Amino acid sequence: MNALRSEIRKLTSTKLTWWLALASFAFTALNVVLLVYLVPTNAQIRDNTVLLELPDYVTSIVAACGSASVFILLIGVLGLTGEYRHMTITATFLASPRRWPVLLSKAAVFGVLGALLGIVNFAVSYALARLTLAGKVHAPIDTSLAGKILLGVMLGFAIYAILGMAVGALLRNQIAAVIIALVWVLLVQPLLGVFFSWAPKWLPGGALDSILHQSYQGGRTTADLLPAWGGALVLIGYAVVLGAIAAGTTLRRDVT
Amino acid sequence: MSSHVAIEVRGLNKTFGSRKPVRAVRDLSFSVAPGKVTGFLGPNGSGKTTTLRTVLGLVRPTSGDALIQGQHYSQLAHPQRVVGAALEASGVHPGRTAQAHLQVLCAAGGIPYDRVPAVLEEVGLTEAASRKVGGFSLGMRQRLALAGALLGDPAILVLDEPANGLDPEGIAWLRHTLRNLAAEGKAVLISSHVLSEVQLTVDDVVIISKGALVTQCPLAELSAGPRQVLVRSADDPSLARAINEESGNAASPAPGGGLLVTGADSAAIGRIALTRQIPLIELREHSADLESVFLELTHAEVSA
Numbered sequence: 001m002n003a004l005r006s007e008i009r010k011l012t013s014t015k016l017t018w019w020l021a022l023a024s025f026a027f028t029a030l031n032v033v034l035l036v037y038l039v040p041t042n043a044q045i046r047d048n049t050v051l052l053e054l055p056d057y058v059t060s061i062v063a064a065c066g067s068a069s070v071f072i073l074l075i076g077v078l079g080l081t082g083e084y085r086h087m088t089i090t091a092t093f094l095a096s097p098r099r100w101p102v103l104l105s106k107a108a109v110f111g112v113l114g115a116l117l118g119i120v121n122f123a124v125s126y127a128l129a130r131l132t133l134a135g136k137v138h139a140p141i142d143t144s145l146a147g148k149i150l151l152g153v154m155l156g157f158a159i160y161a162i163l164g165m166a167v168g169a170l171l172r173n174q175i176a177a178v179i180i181a182l183v184w185v186l187l188v189q190p191l192l193g194v195f196f197s198w199a200p201k202w203l204p205g206g207a208l209d210s211i212l213h214q215s216y217q218g219g220r221t222t223a224d225l226l227p228a229w230g231g232a233l234v235l236i237g238y239a240v241v242l243g244a245i246a247a248g249t250t251l252r253r254d255v256t
Numbered sequence: 257m258s259s260h261v262a263i264e265v266r267g268l269n270k271t272f273g274s275r276k277p278v279r280a281v282r283d284l285s286f287s288v289a290p291g292k293v294t295g296f297l298g299p300n301g302s303g304k305t306t307t308l309r310t311v312l313g314l315v316r317p318t319s320g321d322a323l324i325q326g327q328h329y330s331q332l333a334h335p336q337r338v339v340g341a342a343l344e345a346s347g348v349h350p351g352r353t354a355q356a357h358l359q360v361l362c363a364a365g366g367i368p369y370d371r372v373p374a375v376l377e378e379v380g381l382t383e384a385a386s387r388k389v390g391g392f393s394l395g396m397r398q399r400l401a402l403a404g405a406l407l408g409d410p411a412i413l414v415l416d417e418p419a420n421g422l423d424p425e426g427i428a429w430l431r432h433t434l435r436n437l438a439a440e441g442k443a444v445l446i447s448s449h450v451l452s453e454v455q456l457t458v459d460d461v462v463i464i465s466k467g468a469l470v471t472q473c474p475l476a477e478l479s480a481g482p483r484q485v486l487v488r489s490a491d492d493p494s495l496a497r498a499i500n501e502e503s504g505n506a507a508s509p510a511p512g513g514g515l516l517v518t519g520a521d522s523a524a525i526g527r528i529a530l531t532r533q534i535p536l537i538e539l540r541e542h543s544a545d546l547e548s549v550f551l552e553l554t555h556a557e558v559s560a
């Protein structure tokens with residue numbers, strides 16, 4: 001399919017996406033290192049628990065790949081708003097005047113990219129967890145749970161990339177879209193969690209945590225979250241709703 | 257395949273916005289024929305880009321129609337092979353090389369990648385093929401945009417202000433290229449806000465002002481005002497009287513000196529000067545200045 005090939009060529013001919021991908025790997029690695037070396041040291045002093053001996057805590061180290069989600073969101077935002085910023089959207093819709101195949105192709109390409117980056121980020125956190133935990137006293141790494149985390153991060157990152165695209169398509173202005181995405185992830189979403197204990201499970205961040213079996217994010221326990229399948233449904237719901245609004249707007253809007 | 261009319265715009269209206277509506281195009285109708293270069297002319301903000309974008313399916317008309325070989329742009333199975341377009345506000349990602357940019361367009365239209373070196377050659381950008389577009393001059397960008405339009409070897413070309421940013425050499429190159437394309441039988445529609453820029457390139461003109469049609473005609477008809485002769489002599493006042501007595505034509509002082517005679521030919525005036533024995537200094541046919549005709553036409557008040 002032509003629109004799909006064109007989207008892939010776009011992705012392979014610019015660098016920004018790949019720098020963000022590299023940044024996501026580095027961020028995952030950083031989080032694993034913090035969870036293995038830094039957090040337990042402080043925690044032991046505070047309440048005398050040996051965190052590394054808790055199975056949930058070890059799981060959260062493997063699931064640290066999820067922390068890179070913000071980079072995946074940005075890849076989606078920048079991938080779409082770049083078309084408006086550089087006004088390549090005109091050429092895109094001239095070549096494919098029926099717009100919905102273009103939007104579907106973009107969603108497919110970014111969804112697959114997100115899933116692939118999910119695999120690599122998982123590989124980083126899993127390998128680094130094994131490496132850094134070796135020689136320490138720690139709860140065993142649950143490999144069947146690790147498999148579920150891999151599936152979770154693939155689905156989660158595919159959806160984050162698509163959510164980023166949808167936000168980008170609605171706002172079009174690149175700087176505004178990046179700022180809004182970051183403010184949401186770093187400020188609004190965590191604050192909502194602080195003020196309303198029922199909120200996280202219904203928000204994208206909490207839904208992502210639940211499909212990653214991530215129990216130690218921001219001091220929250222899994223009890224606050226939906227089961228993994230519920231989290232998956234919430235994420236898919238966000239993607240469908242935001243995606244449909246973004247697509248509906250983009251299909252109708254004048255390109256000037 | 258080449259139907260009689262390449263592009264037909266019929267009763268086109270476009271109003272942007274609803275709270276503070278801007279009527280960008282008003283009841284506009286014109287057509288573009290194959291084998292010719294048609295100039296789409298009007299001052300800045302007169303609705304040229306909006307009209308072209310409507311023709312290309314990027315802007316939805318408020319009412320009216322814009323058809324390409326009788327079809328809407330969005331109905332074309334292989335749009336790039338029918339219409340090649342280079343629009344004013346159409347960009348290129350600065351991080352992409354010229355080649356990669358054209359490959360993206362090829363992929364979208366199912367056009368083989370080997371068209372890329374061919375069109376780069378055609379616009380003289382072969383050397384710059386693997387350079388990033390971010391470092392291109394305005395003139396190089398215009399050439400790249402034209403290369404993109406030529407990728408599908410289309411029968412129709414739509415170019416929005418293609419001469420903008422070109423130096424005189426570039427404009428000459430553009431003229432040569434577009435004349436050749438028209439000679440191949442293609443329909444070429446180019447917009448401009450300065451007639452003189454495209455005066456030597458176009459066969460026909462479509463002139464708009466404030467979104468409405470002023471005139472559509474061959475360029476030659478635009479310049480064919482009443483026939484005038486410019487004459488300078490040793491004694492202009494006597495010659496003016498003589499011309500008036502002998503031929504009945506009016507002779508009025510010309511702005512730069514001499515007389516402008518309307519309705520007579522230069523041979524007749526030469527004979528009159530000879531019989532009255534007034535020495536002539538200069539005698540030539542006076543052609544109306546196209547640019548001032550254009551300005552006059554586009555500044556005339558258009559009734560809504």
Ligand SMILES: Nc1ncnc2c1ncn2[C@@H]1O[C@H](COP(=O)(O)OP(=O)(O)O)[C@@H](O)[C@H]1O
Nearest residue numbers: 256272278280299300301302303304305306307
């Ligand atoms: N997207 C838009 N929203 C609102 N007004 C617009 C838009 N695009 C163009 N216009 C207005 O429509 C008019 C015609 O613009 P345009 O077609 O760009 O003229 P030209 O190409 O002849 O310079 C101008 O008044 C311009 O401000």
Ligand SMILES: [Mg+2]
Nearest residue numbers: 304305306344
């Ligand atoms: Mg314009």
